[in-house]
Amino acid sequence: xxxxxxxxxxxxxxxxxxxxxxxxxxxxxxxxxxxxxxxxxxxxxxxxxxxxxxxxxxxxxxxxxxxxxxxxxxxxxxxxxxxxxxxxxxxxxxxxxxxxxxxxxxxxxxxxxxxxxxxxxxxxxxxxxxxxxxxxxxxxxxxxxxxxxxxxxxxxxxxxxxxxxxxxxxxxxxxxxxxxxxxxxxxxxxxxxxxxxxxxxxxxxxxxxxx
Numbered sequence: 001x002x003x004x005x006x007x008x009x010x011x012x013x014x015x016x017x018x019x020x021x022x023x024x025x026x027x028x029x030x031x032x033x034x035x036x037x038x039x040x041x042x043x044x045x046x047x048x049x050x051x052x053x054x055x056x057x058x059x060x061x062x063x064x065x066x067x068x069x070x071x072x073x074x075x076x077x078x079x080x081x082x083x084x085x086x087x088x089x090x091x092x093x094x095x096x097x098x099x100x101x102x103x104x105x106x107x108x109x110x111x112x113x114x115x116x117x118x119x120x121x122x123x124x125x126x127x128x129x130x131x132x133x134x135x136x137x138x139x140x141x142x143x144x145x146x147x148x149x150x151x152x153x154x155x156x157x158x159x160x161x162x163x164x165x166x167x168x169x170x171x172x173x174x175x176x177x178x179x180x181x182x183x184x185x186x187x188x189x190x191x192x193x194x195x196x197x198x199x200x201x202x203x204x205x206x207x208x209x210x211x
Contacts, residue, residue, distance in 0.1 A: 015084040023091040024098075027055050031098055035105075042113055045106040050179075052099035057168050057185055059092035064161055065192045068199035086140050093137045100130065129167050132160035165189065 031048045038044030066085040070078040081088070107114040135156060138144055145153050169189050172182040 015080065016087055019084060019087045020090050020094065023059070024094040027052065027095050027098055030055070031102060035102070040105075040109075042106070042110045045102055045109060048102045049099065049106060052095055052102060053171075054185070056092055056095040056099055057172075057189070059088055059095055060161075060164060060168065061188055061192045063088040063092060064165065065195050068192075068195040071199040071202060072195065089136060090140055093133050096130070096133055125167060125170075129164055132163055136160050165193065 030051055034047040034051050035044040037047065062081060063085050066078070066081040066088070070082040103114075139148060139153055139156060148156070169186065172186050172189070176182045176186070
C-alpha cells in the first residue's frame with residue numbers, strides 16, 4: 001500500500017473533473033439563490049449576473065496565475081494550482097456559461113432594462129470574449145491540443161487569456177463608480193498581470209534553484 005501524503009493539496013480528490021463538477025454546482029446553486037431573492041425578477045437576475053461575473057473572474061485569475069505562482073513560489077499549493085489549471089479554466093468556462101444564461105434570462109424578462117444596460121460594443125467585445133472561451137474550452141483536451149499542434153495552441157491560449165484579462169479589466173473600470181468592491185477585483189487583475197511579468201523576467205538560474 002502507498003503511504004497517504006500529509007500535504008493537503010496532494011490528494012487527487014481535490015482536483016480534476018470533481019473540482020469542475022463541485023465548482024459548477026456551487027455556482028449554479030448560488031445563481032439560483034440570488035435570483036430567487038427577488039422571485040426571479042429583475043433585481044434578482046441582476047444580482048445573479050454580478051455573482052457569476054465575480055466567480056468567473058476569480059476562476060479566470062486562478063488559471064491565469066497558476067504557472068506564474070508556481071515559478072515564483074514553488075510549493076504544494078502552487079503545484080496543485082498548476083496541476084489543475086486546465087480544470088480551473090473549464091470551471092471558469094462553466095461559470096461564464098451560467099453568466100450568459102442569466103443575461104439571456106434578464107433580456108427576456110426585462111428587455112427595456114437590458115437594452116439600457118448594453119450597447120453595440122457590449123455585444124461585439126463580449127461576443128469575441130465568448131468565442132475565445134469556446135476556443136479555449138475546445139482545446140483544453142489532449143486530442144484537440146494534439147490536432148492543432150503546440151505552436152497554434154500556445155498562440156491561441158496566450159491571445160485568448162490576454163484578451164479576457166483586458167476585457168475583465170475594462171468591464172470593472174466601467175462599473176467601478178456604482179460598485180466600489182470592483183476596486184478589489186481591479187487590484188487582483190493588476191496583481192495577476194504583475195506576477196506574469198515577474199515570472200517571465202525571473203532569471204532561469206533562479207528558477208532552476210527554486211525547483
